[in-house]
Amino acid sequence: MNEKLNLILSNAKSDIAAATSVKELNDVKVKYQGKNGEVTKLMQGMRDIPKEDRPAFGKLVNDLRTAIDECYDAREVELKDLELQQTFLNEAVDVTLPSKKREVGSLHPLTLVKNELIDAFIGMGFEIFEGPEIEEDYYNFKMLNIPEDHPARDMQDTFYVNENILLRTQTSAGQVRVMLDKKPPIKILSPGKVYRSDDDASHSPMFHQMEGLVVDKNITLCDLKGTLDEFCKIMFGKDAKTRLRPSYFPFTEPSVEVDVSCSECHGKGCKLCKGTGWIEILGAGIVNKKVLEGCGIDSEVYSGYAFGMGIERIAILKYKIPDIRLFFENDVRFLKQFK
Numbered sequence: 001m002n003e004k005l006n007l008i009l010s011n012a013k014s015d016i017a018a019a020t021s022v023k024e025l026n027d028v029k030v031k032y033q034g035k036n037g038e039v040t041k042l043m044q045g046m047r048d049i050p051k052e053d054r055p056a057f058g059k060l061v062n063d064l065r066t067a068i069d070e071c072y073d074a075r076e077v078e079l080k081d082l083e084l085q086q087t088f089l090n091e092a093v094d095v096t097l098p099s100k101k102r103e104v105g106s107l108h109p110l111t112l113v114k115n116e117l118i119d120a121f122i123g124m125g126f127e128i129f130e131g132p133e134i135e136e137d138y139y140n141f142k143m144l145n146i147p148e149d150h151p152a153r154d155m156q157d158t159f160y161v162n163e164n165i166l167l168r169t170q171t172s173a174g175q176v177r178v179m180l181d182k183k184p185p186i187k188i189l190s191p192g193k194v195y196r197s198d199d200d201a202s203h204s205p206m207f208h209q210m211e212g213l214v215v216d217k218n219i220t221l222c223d224l225k226g227t228l229d230e231f232c233k234i235m236f237g238k239d240a241k242t243r244l245r246p247s248y249f250p251f252t253e254p255s256v257e258v259d260v261s262c263s264e265c266h267g268k269g270c271k272l273c274k275g276t277g278w279i280e281i282l283g284a285g286i287v288n289k290k291v292l293e294g295c296g297i298d299s300e301v302y303s304g305y306a307f308g309m310g311i312e313r314i315a316i317l318k319y320k321i322p323d324i325r326l327f328f329e330n331d332v333r334f335l336k337q338f339k
Contacts, residue, residue: 005064008038012068016075025079029072039065106339110208110327113315114191117210120234124227126189126212131174133193137164139173144251145290152250157197159205167195170308172251175213179295184302185216191311204324208311215287215297215304221254224284224305232260232281235314239266243278252285252306263317272320279317282309 012032019025032039042061049057107115118128131139146152156169174190191210199205214223225244232240240263244256260281262273269275284307289299312324319338321327326334 005060009064009067013071016071019075019079022076022079022083025072025076032068033065039068108335109315109319109338110311112338113318114208114311116235117311117314118189118191120231121189121212124230126187129174129178129188129190130192131171131177131190133168134161135166135168135173137166139176140166140168143176143291143294144172145288146250150250159195169196170194171209171211172308175211175306176295178213179215179297184297187214204312204328209308210311211306211308213304213306215302217302219303219305221286224307228258228284228307235318236260236263247283249283249285251288251291253288255283255285258282258284281313281317282307
């Protein structure tokens with residue numbers, strides 16, 4: 001019996017020494033001390049041994065188990081240490097290599113221009129009002145003197161949720177909301193996204209507008225001209241000049257298109273301004289009396305002016321960008337230029 005026990009111990013030591021990983025070592029342990037292991041079978045065979053010999057036999061088997069455990073524990077420490085060293089080698093980091101650079105972001109060019117516009121008008125005493133992008137037909141069209149059968153609706157073809165709810169075509173809807181809720185004097189700037197069914201190099205189905213509204217006593221076209229002169233000087237330089245041309249908008253009367261002197265040729269004529277020396281930048285006019293009266297403002301006492309511009313158009317002129325779609329393509333090469 002002692003020879004058998006010694007043979008099992010010798011084989012176990014050989015198998016433990018031959019194990020090259022903790023997993024292989026565990027397999028060895030199962031081979032000898034698992035449910036069907038050799039040492040376990042010895043204990044199960046104790047029933048066939050005379051009672052008087054069982055204590056001595058049990059002690060021998062326990063000594064065998066202890067000897068195998070000691071060998072196992074010692075080898076486990078060695079293998080875990082080897083595996084840890086190998087992990088360190090595999091995951092080694094060369095601290096002398098240059099680190100990965102993290103790109104520093106910057107504001108989008110439209111945001112830069114929007115902030116610059118807001119700063120310019122806040123400096124002239126305007127307050128900011130932002131209305132909802134999903135708007136009612138009542139505020140977006142009817143209250144701006146554009147009834148259902150008005151041809152101006154075709155100029156602002158947009159996206160309808162239903163016959164009364166739409167994505168706003170202009171931030172002028174926010175001006176109506178202000179006039180309904182607040183008594184004059186009113187001096188607000190309304191920036192935000194607007195939506196129209198356009199899509200080409202100079203138009204986008206979603207773009208940004210910024211509209212201004214001033215309502216007070218004795219407001220004239222001269223006040224509008226003075227405000228826009230100052231704005232253009234802030235945005236395009238002290239030498240910038242403006243001119244007003246007659247136009248038509250349902251919500252202003254009289255209405256004007258506003259041009260700024262070309263910043264490229266300074267009015268001499270070039271490709272950018274198509275040889276005219278002027279570039280159209282926005283529409284404006286004196287608030288139509290029907291709009292004032294519809295908002296509960298006495299048009300015999302108060303008057304006002306309004307203007308609206310596309311932020312993309314201002315950015316295109318300021319940065320000489322050839323295609324409006326570049327603003328929305330998220331090309332990092334394009335955006336990096338504005339850091």
